[in-house]
Amino acid sequence: MYLHAEQLPAGAVLSGFDLCIVGAGAAGIAMAQRLAGSALSVLLLVSGSPGERSRPDPARQALYGGTTGDFLTQVDPDFLQRSRLNMYGGTTNHFGFWARPLDPADFMPRPGYRAAGWLFGLEELRPWYRAAHAFGRFGPFNYDDMDFWQRVLYARPFPPQPGDKLQGAIMRAQYDANLHDFQVQFRDALKNSANITVLFNAHLLTIAAAENQRQVRQLNCSSIIDGAAGKPFAVRARAYTLACGGIENARLLQLSGALGNNRRDQLGRGFMLHPLLTNAARVRFERPVASDIRNFFREQQIRLKPPAAAGGAYEHMVTPLVNPELVYEYLMFNAWGVLAPRQETLLQEVIGNFRVILYFGADGKSAIVNLNWEQLPDDSSRITLDRERRDPIFGQPVAHVDWRLNDVDKRSAARALELTLNYLRRQGGARQEMITDVSGGARRWTFPPAAGALETGDHHMGALRMSASAADGIVDSNARLHTVENLYIAGSAIFPTGGYANPTLTIVALSLRLADHLKALLG
Numbered sequence: 001m002y003l004h005a006e007q008l009p010a011g012a013v014l015s016g017f018d019l020c021i022v023g024a025g026a027a028g029i030a031m032a033q034r035l036a037g038s039a040l041s042v043l044l045l046v047s048g049s050p051g052e053r054s055r056p057d058p059a060r061q062a063l064y065g066g067t068t069g070d071f072l073t074q075v076d077p078d079f080l081q082r083s084r085l086n087m088y089g090g091t092t093n094h095f096g097f098w099a100r101p102l103d104p105a106d107f108m109p110r111p112g113y114r115a116a117g118w119l120f121g122l123e124e125l126r127p128w129y130r131a132a133h134a135f136g137r138f139g140p141f142n143y144d145d146m147d148f149w150q151r152v153l154y155a156r157p158f159p160p161q162p163g164d165k166l167q168g169a170i171m172r173a174q175y176d177a178n179l180h181d182f183q184v185q186f187r188d189a190l191k192n193s194a195n196i197t198v199l200f201n202a203h204l205l206t207i208a209a210a211e212n213q214r215q216v217r218q219l220n221c222s223s224i225i226d227g228a229a230g231k232p233f234a235v236r237a238r239a240y241t242l243a244c245g246g247i248e249n250a251r252l253l254q255l256s257g258a259l260g261n262n263r264r265d266q267l268g269r270g271f272m273l274h275p276l277l278t279n280a281a282r283v284r285f286e287r288p289v290a291s292d293i294r295n296f297f298r299e300q301q302i303r304l305k306p307p308a309a310a311g312g313a314y315e316h317m318v319t320p321l322v323n324p325e326l327v328y329e330y331l332m333f334n335a336w337g338v339l340a341p342r343q344e345t346l347l348q349e350v351i352g353n354f355r356v357i358l359y360f361g362a363d364g365k366s367a368i369v370n371l372n373w374e375q376l377p378d379d380s381s382r383i384t385l386d387r388e389r390r391d392p393i394f395g396q397p398v399a400h401v402d403w404r405l406n407d408v409d410k411r412s413a414a415r416a417l418e419l420t421l422n423y424l425r426r427q428g429g430a431r432q433e434m435i436t437d438v439s440g441g442a443r444r445w446t447f448p449p450a451a452g453a454l455e456t457g458d459h460h461m462g463a464l465r466m467s468a469s470a471a472d473g474i475v476d477s478n479a480r481l482h483t484v485e486n487l488y489i490a491g492s493a494i495f496p497t498g499g500y501a502n503p504t505l506t507i508v509a510l511s512l513r514l515a516d517h518l519k520a521l522l523g
């Protein structure tokens, strides 16, 4: 059912729900659609309006304004507005669903490198990863099946050499807006579901908790009318999930009296991105690299026919689809290979995980090295409130994001590049030219607009990290706040570590897992 907050009477109290999910981006929509048809009565608060595509209403998007620390301002002064969208579907409205699960080593603590680790491994998450993977109509969940990928990409990775530190890994992407815009893909399922109420133009302002701060009593919300604060209303449910993105989730808890903070004041700390050097280096090979090796690194459209019976093989469709009707019978997505450390390499090296995309020139003899890597969760990289600056509609303090990289992160980038260049040298890429200078300490980078500048990546992780004890993080293994009995977090803010994989597949897997947990708990 659809409702619109501006049509509620001022001061309305919406109650009787089992669960209220706040935010309808990747995480919130994943949860709501998983709960559609269940016995739970679910209210989904959507800040935007139905039918809105690609660009949010500017007044609403202005709520995402904020301030940035010195370092982030140097790297990307427009980061807060550019890297997220305040609308139905959230930031899925401008992504291409690049997808890959985290690696097994990403889940583990890494002695000597970092203490933080997930409270479960890849195996625990696998069933939900499979379900998340289906969101992109990505076909078989077989990222490690290199025989399959060599066949469908008409490709092979570089020939293995003794002592290789790197290996090929597979990425996928889904550019069909009917799939990657989650509000488009799941709109009808949510609208038509008897147990889901979708409330549009609904903005959470603060979370009101009982005096002992252990139980949420209600959510204080408002609509927006003509670009100004509209009618206030409240929501009461048995349980609540914040799914407002990796920055707003932390801000909303801070606006609610630092709800869920721990003794070590870790609310908002440990904020991570996937730093990126688009033009890290150029490598020239003595002779053109074989075309099937270049094919491995080339993003290609893959067309698969699903098996007729469960357990059967996927058939690879080679020729272009001429009959448009057939498009719906086939799975169509993009895939390509990257270079990444072998798992043993990653465990030996005291650095973050990383991936390298190679962009070959037309002559096949030169390639640009594009590096994305994992940063260390560090308490000094944090989200706080800027109490000097207020949002233009509700007058609440804006977010202040003080993203920092430390010396380990710098070493990770420099060593990742060194491993990559060594690997490519052994493959005949002996003439190498650094485009980005990665010498020096944590604050020394090439900044935009220079070539080879550091970029942020757009993945907001870690500010409400999952931990075994309340002393070490904000949520438990079920994404519930350690200190609040009925409040959960969906999204990448709970990631204790981020690997190099784009986060949304993992966000959706965790959200589906949380939905199943709440179904069992509240049902």
Ligand SMILES: Cc1cc2nc3c(=O)[nH]c(=O)nc-3n(C[C@H](O)[C@H](O)[C@H](O)COP(=O)(O)OP(=O)(O)OC[C@H]3O[C@@H](n4cnc5c(N)ncnc54)[C@H](O)[C@@H]3O)c2cc1C
Binding pocket: 022, 023, 024, 025, 026, 027, 028, 045, 046, 047, 048, 082, 083, 084, 085, 086, 087, 088, 089, 090, 091, 092, 094, 095, 096, 097, 098, 099, 202, 203, 204, 205, 243, 244, 245, 246, 248, 252, 458, 459, 460, 490, 491, 492, 502, 503, 504, 505, 507
């Ligand atoms: C240009 C770009 C490209 C990207 N490409 C990829 C990619 O290829 N692969 C990938 O994995 N990731 C990608 N990402 C990241 C991806 O978009 C995010 O990981 C994902 O959208 C996060 O999902 P989320 O639900 O946590 O947050 P969001 O999708 O941002 O959704 C948050 C929702 O909460 C709502 N909200 C916020 N505040 C409130 C409030 N106070 N009250 C009510 N509702 C509120 C917002 O309106 C929004 O609907 C990309 C990001 C960008 C910027």
